[in-house]
Amino acid sequence: MPSKLRWGSNFIQEQKIMTEQAKKDIDIKLLAGAVIGLGIGMGGLILGLSSGDKAPFLGWLWGCSFWLSIAIGLLMLVMIFRVFNSRWTPVVRRQMEHGLASFPWLGLCFAPLLLVALFGQENSGILWSWINPENMTVDGIKVEGITVADDVLHQKKSGYLNLYFFSIRLIFYFAVFCGLSFWLRKVSFKQDQDGDPNWTHLGVKVSAIGIPATALALTFGAFDMFMSLEYQWFSTMYGVWFFSSGIRSALAVTILACLLLMRKGPLNGIYKQAHQYDLGCLSLAFTVFWAYISFSQYFLIYSANIPEETFWYNIREINPNTGEVSLWFWVSMGLIFGHFFFPFIYLLFYKNKINGNRIAFIAVWILAFHLLDLYWNIIPGREIVPGAHVGYEARPVFGTHLLWGIASLIGVGCLCTRVVLKSFNSKVAELIPVRDPRIIESLNHHE
Amino acid sequence: MNIKYGVAATFNSAKSLFDAAGKVREEGYKEWECYTPIPVHGLDAQMGIGRSKVPRFTLAGGITGFCTGMLIVWYMNAFDYPLIVGGKPYFSMIYPFPVFYELTILFAAFGTLFGMFFLNRLPRHNHPIFEHPSFGRTGDDKYMIVIEVEDHKFDDEATPAFLKDVGGKSITVIREPVN
Numbered sequence: 132m133p134s135k136l137r138w139g140s141n142f143i144q145e146q147k148i149m150t151e152q153a154k155k156d157i158d159i160k161l162l163a164g165a166v167i168g169l170g171i172g173m174g175g176l177i178l179g180l181s182s183g184d185k186a187p188f189l190g191w192l193w194g195c196s197f198w199l200s201i202a203i204g205l206l207m208l209v210m211i212f213r214v215f216n217s218r219w220t221p222v223v224r225r226q227m228e229h230g231l232a233s234f235p236w237l238g239l240c241f242a243p244l245l246l247v248a249l250f251g252q253e254n255s256g257i258l259w260s261w262i263n264p265e266n267m268t269v270d271g272i273k274v275e276g277i278t279v280a281d282d283v284l285h286q287k288k289s290g291y292l293n294l295y296f297f298s299i300r301l302i303f304y305f306a307v308f309c310g311l312s313f314w315l316r317k318v319s320f321k322q323d324q325d326g327d328p329n330w331t332h333l334g335v336k337v338s339a340i341g342i343p344a345t346a347l348a349l350t351f352g353a354f355d356m357f358m359s360l361e362y363q364w365f366s367t368m369y370g371v372w373f374f375s376s377g378i379r380s381a382l383a384v385t386i387l388a389c390l391l392l393m394r395k396g397p398l399n400g401i402y403k404q405a406h407q408y409d410l411g412c413l414s415l416a417f418t419v420f421w422a423y424i425s426f427s428q429y430f431l432i433y434s435a436n437i438p439e440e441t442f443w444y445n446i447r448e449i450n451p452n453t454g455e456v457s458l459w460f461w462v463s464m465g466l467i468f469g470h471f472f473f474p475f476i477y478l479l480f481y482k483n484k485i486n487g488n489r490i491a492f493i494a495v496w497i498l499a500f501h502l503l504d505l506y507w508n509i510i511p512g513r514e515i516v517p518g519a520h521v522g523y524e525a526r527p528v529f530g531t532h533l534l535w536g537i538a539s540l541i542g543v544g545c546l547c548t549r550v551v552l553k554s555f556n557s558k559v560a561e562l563i564p565v566r567d568p569r570i571i572e573s574l575n576h577h578e
Numbered sequence: 579m580n581i582k583y584g585v586a587a588t589f590n591s592a593k594s595l596f597d598a599a600g601k602v603r604e605e606g607y608k609e610w611e612c613y614t615p616i617p618v619h620g621l622d623a624q625m626g627i628g629r630s631k632v633p634r635f636t637l638a639g640g641i642t643g644f645c646t647g648m649l650i651v652w653y654m655n656a657f658d659y660p661l662i663v664g665g666k667p668y669f670s671m672i673y674p675f676p677v678f679y680e681l682t683i684l685f686a687a688f689g690t691l692f693g694m695f696f697l698n699r700l701p702r703h704n705h706p707i708f709e710h711p712s713f714g715r716t717g718d719d720k721y722m723i724v725i726e727v728e729d730h731k732f733d734d735e736a737t738p739a740f741l742k743d744v745g746g747k748s749i750t751v752i753r754e755p756v757n
Contacts, residue, residue, distance in 0.1 A: 426675065433672055434664070479637070481629060577619040 154556060161549040168542020169240075175535040176243055180254050188244065188258040190535030193509045195240045196356065197380075197502055197540060198547050200373065202237060203349050204381025205230040206308060207374065209315055210338035210345065218572040219409060221564045222401055226388050227381070228319050231312035232554040233547040238305035240543050245301055248294060255294070261285055261362040262294050267515045269363070271438060274522040276515055284363045284439070292362055300355055304348040311341040319567075320559050326566035349373055357508055364443040368428035372508075375421040380501040382414045383494035390487050397562050404485050405576045411484030414497070418478060422471040446511050446525035453520075458528040462507050470500035506536075580753035583706035584610075584726040585738050587746025588715075592618050595721035598744040599624045602723060605740060609729035613707070613716040632693045639689020640682045647674070647681035706754035724752065 149157070172194065175187030205227045212220040248255050248262050256263025256279070264280035279285050285292065314337045322330035350370025358369050386407065392398040432440045445451055447459045474493055483489045510532055513523040526532075554560075564570055589595040592614065599612055603626040612621060655661060656668035666673045695701070707713055707724060716722045723746060725737055738749045 430672065430675065436665070479633075481633075 154552075157552065158549060161545045161552070164545030165542050165549060168538050168540070168545060170542070172535060172539035172542050173243065175538065176247070179257065180247065180251065183254060183257065184531070185257055186530060186532035187535040188247070189510055189512075189532040190537075191539045192244065192258065192356065193505055193532070193536040194539030194541075195237065195543050196509065197505055198233065198543050199237050199241075200377040200501070200505070201380045201384050202230060202233050202312075202547070203308065203345070203374075204377030204379070205385070206234075206312060206315075206345055207342070207349075207378060208381055208385070210311070210341045213315070213334045213338035214342065216335065216569070218569050219406060219576040221567045221569050221573040222398075222576075223385055223389055223406055223410065225319065225560065225563050226392065227385055228316050228560070229551050229554040230381075230384070230388075231316055233550050234305070234308045234312045236546055236550050237543070238309060240539075240546070241301070241305070245298060249298060259297075259359050259362070261292050261359065262297070269442075269513050269515065269523050274520075275517065276522050282363075288362065292359060297355060300351060304352045307344050307348040311337065311345060315341070316560075319564055322566050323561045323564060328568050331568055346370075346374070349377070360509065361443060361512055363439055365440070366428050366432070366443075368424055368431075371424045372421070372428065375417055375424050376501055376504060379414065379417045379421055380498055382410055382417065383497045383501075386410050386414070386490055386494045390491055394487075401563060401574060403576060405578045406573075407487070407490060408481075408484050408578055409576075411478060411490055414493070415475070415478035415484075418471060418474045418497075422475070425466075425471075442513070446513060447507065451513075451521050451523065451525055457525065459507070459511055459525065462503065462528060466500065466504055466507060470497070470504055474500075502540075580755050582727050583709070583752045583754045584724045584728075584732075585741060586707075586710055586722055586724045586750045586752055587738075587741035587744075588712075588748050589721040589723070589746060590719075592616070592721060594745050595723065596621060596624055598723060598741075598746060601744045602725070602740075605731070607725055607729050607731055609726040609732075611707075611724050611726075613713070613722040613724070615717055615719060615721070631697055632690060635689040635693025635696070636686050637689070639693070640686035642689075643681040643683070643685025644678050646685065647678035650681075651677055706752055709754060710750060710752050712748075 172187070172191050176191060179185065179187035209224055209227050209231065212224050244258060247257065248259065251257060253263070253265070256266045260266045260268060261279050264278060266279050267276045268279050268282050268285075270277045270282065290296075315334065318330045318334040318337065321327075350373070353370045353373035357373070358364065358366065389398060389402045389406070389410075393402045429444065432444060442451070447463055448457065449455060449460065450457045474497055477483050477493050483493065510526060510528075512526045514526055515522065516524045563573075567573075587598075589598060595612060595614065596618060599621060602610060603624065610625075612618075612625060614621070651674040652669050655663075655674075660668050662668070664673075710722075712720065713722070723741065725732060725741065731737075738751075741749055
């Protein structure tokens with residue numbers, strides 16, 4: 132029974148789920164994965180810069196943003212748990228706080244994209260085409276296309292979409308993420324040492340400021356990093372889409388991490404069915420929320436039927452030159468049924484939320500489809516092809532961008548996992564926030 | 579005239595009630611109930627009660643609502659009076675989707691509410707348990723187990739004795755007045 136446990140230093144001993152040797156082995160493997168993955172990705176970026184190939188950049192953005200979205204979801208969840216002063220969460224919140232350690236490294240992973248934009252000269256607009264005013268772009272009237280500088284749709288947006296403001300914004304977003312994660316980790320970890328309840332009050336204050344700050348940063352971050360890939364297109368739902376995806380994948384990662392820790396021993400008897408049930412319910416809620424947002428975005432654009440907006444969905448459904456259904460259509464259908472319909476029906480059932488194997492299955496499923504969702508959002512685009520009927524072609528599903536993307540996905544993933552494991556294995560924090568005022572309620576959480 | 583409703587036994591603590599409830603379940607009683615002044619975690623499982631059946635009504639309501647929404651749109655817009663609005667097809671899964679899902683939610687909520695009423699046998703204006711002279715104390719400091727005469731194992735002598743065995747105090751027979 133939890134009440135019989137002596138809180139304090141003995142937890143640090145129990146936290147050693149692995150021998151020192153096993154820890155070192157995993158660390159070396161992750162380091163090797165990070166070096167190889169990021170090395171290949173970086174090699175791709177250099178190759179792409181010299182040959183003007185966009186694919187490695189798209190792949191890199193896709194690989195980094197998967198992990199970024201998880202980290203942002205974790206950040207939001209930690210702050211939401213804080214401001215609601217929720218009773219059941221401290222046990223799982225600590226596992227999420229370790230995840231927040233990855234933000235500075237994610238910032239480093241995004242840095243090459245910004246450096247290319249700032250110093251890439253004639254290739255500065257290789258990923259975000261609007262950065263280079265000389266780049267050719269699609270025009271609504273002239274099939275041959277025009278330069279970005281001549282495009283009225285860019286001229287009108289240039290007060291926002293210009294390189295210097297863009298660079299400052301990107302740096303600012305990561306400053307917000309890193310600063311908040313630093314403070315949230317500090318208030319939580321310091322409380323382990325001195326047990327001062329004022330850390331909890333400070334945590335609430337940091338979160339109350341942090342939620343709107345993160346909401347703005349992730350919304351405009353999604354606008355800048357993903358939406359501006361096709362700068363003519365716009366959707367006010369886009370930030371909310373990114374938020375809901377992030378929360379879904381963060382919940383999936385939390386469920387997997389807690390289950391792993393429970394089965395390996397440390398959280399055995401601490402992470403209970405009630406915690407898992409609540410995390411499952413949140414997953415269900417955000418599955419519906421993701422569908423609501425994604426459908427609303429489609430629905431508004433479909434109803435308004437304005438070419439500036441509809442092309443974004445057209446290149447995800449059909450070949451714009453022939454009007455035939457393309458492979459992207461099946462990816463879109465896969466998202467509707469695989470990312471919404473199946474998890475929704477599956478998570479409706481109580482047993483699927485409390486059974487460890489069943490919820491682990493759907494957590495992995497959601498992460499896989501989140502990856503596909505990001506791919507669907509980032510990769511398709513209009514490639515200028517002078518001879519084509521409409522002046523451009525939609526980028527295909529399969530291409531070198533997928534290979535480069537998988538390399539950076541593995542690289543960034545290994546890097547982030549290593550940082551998070553390092554935080555977990557370090558002595559800075561107990562396994563659970565043992566001196567949190569809500570800890571007993573969290574340990575005794577009941578359905 | 580009265581008819582017998584059941585036998586009640588009181589307990590002084592949640593723990594004694596919890597233990598007694600386990601014994602009542604093991605004895606094989608089905609038609610019985612616990613009354614407590616505070617929520618006792620795990621009592622449902624101890625009593626052998628499964629999960630609520632309300633979600634089934636919710637699901638049925640939701641599916642009915644979704645189909646009703648589709649039927650409304652199809653009947654009005656594609657069958658009874660075909661009309662082109664905004665260049666959209668007569669019937670599609672996209673433009674009327676808000677109607678589908680609003681009706682899904684509405685009917686699911688109806689299913690939940692009325693399913694709960696149905697399963698709780700509500701509304702009802704009185705309950706025989708209120709005839710117990712100190713039933714009010716189960717809202718204050720007493721815990722109570724009531725075994726109903728409806729139960730197939732109920733016996734006029736054995737059941738009160740059994741309740742006494744499992745630690746029940748002030749064994750009381752509850753009678754329901756009937757005109």
